[in-house]
Amino acid sequence: MSVRTKITFAIIIVLIVAAIPVALIAKSRVTKSPKPRVHPIQNMDNQPRFKSQMYTAMFADRRVMRPPVPGTVARGEMVVDDAFHTGVENGEWVTGYPLPVTDALIQRGRERYTINCAPCHGQSGYGDGMVNKRAEELQQPTWIQPTSYHTDDIxxxxxxHIFNTITNGIRNMPGYGDKLxxxxxxxVVAYVRALQRSQHATLDDVPAEYLNSQP
Ligand code: HEC
Known part of the structure; x- marks a missing residue:
């Protein structure tokens, strides 16, 4: 074999070998494989885990799918139909309170109100909280001003009814049943009542000693 023929052979072999990766890529683009794709950098993408209905030696009953803890109630399936949980008794809105109203309760209400309600309804309940101020500044056309508590209606x-508004929301207001x-x-109901009274007091609400100090 002449040197020339050898070089020609060598070039042909190199060309064929160089075509192999291209051919493999072309093949894998048109064929399907049940195997997971090549994934050299793992970054914890694949972790050991159990699939449903598998078994394990870790638990005495060898079940991977653990039975619910006794007494578990599926979300939304707990039967709560008493006044304390619904604000309704015998088909009517509760007018009093299903728990004793103490100073501690009102203080707690004030704290929860300031966190959850004041951003919209304002510290004093006029519907002028920071969220409302910002929405007005942005002139949001869809913004509904939070209701002021200081109307005869409310x-x-x-x-x-107020308890139910907090639990489930009302019209454009979201519910807070999952947060409180x-x-x-x-x-919070007791504190809203305190706020209303603070803005709608009569002379009879003022203790006598303060009345006497009036000029
Ligand atoms: C994201 C803002 C926002 C927050 C937070 C919010 N509200 Fe409201 N609330 C509204 C809006 C808006 C309305 C008026 C809804 C409408 O008329 O569509 C409203 C209405 C009300 C009303 C009047 C309902 C009626 O009977 O007409 C009460 C009472 C009330 N909210 C209490 C609360 C209390 C208590 C909290 C805290 C637990 C609270 N809201 C938190 C926005 C809010």
Whole structure:
């Protein structure tokens, strides 16, 4: 074989070998494979885990799928139909309170109100919280101003109605049932009542010693 023929052979072999990766890529683009794709940099993308219905030696009953803890109630399936949880008794809104109203309860209500309600309704309940101020500044056309508590309408709402507004929201207001426990919702109701009274007091609400100090 002449040197020339050898070089020609060598070039042909190099060309064929160089075509292999290209051919493999072309093949994998048109064929399907049940195998996971090549994934050299793992970054914890794949971790050991159990699939449903598998078994393990870790638990005495060898079940991977653990039974719910006794007493577990599926979300939304707990039957709570008493006044404390719904604000409704015998089909009517509760007008009093299903728990004792103490100073501690109102203080708790004040704290929860300041966190959850004041951003919209304002510290004094006029519907002028910071969120409302900002929405007005941005002239948001879809913004509905939070209701002021200081109208006869809201003053005359039964306590249970306000409790229900906090739990489930009302019209454009979102519910806070997932953020405040029933106890805290009643605490907020009591504080909303305190706010209303603070802005709508009569002379009879003023202790006598302060009345006498008037000129
Ligand atoms: C994201 C802003 C926002 C927050 C936070 C918010 N509200 Fe409201 N609230 C509104 C708006 C808006 C309305 C008026 C809804 C409408 O008329 O569409 C409203 C209405 C009300 C009303 C009047 C409902 C009626 O009977 O007409 C009450 C009472 C009330 N909110 C209490 C609360 C209490 C208590 C909290 C805190 C737990 C709270 N809101 C938190 C926005 C808010």
């Amino acid at each position: 003053r005359n709402r039964p306590n249970g 426990t029933p106890h805290d919702r009643w605490a």
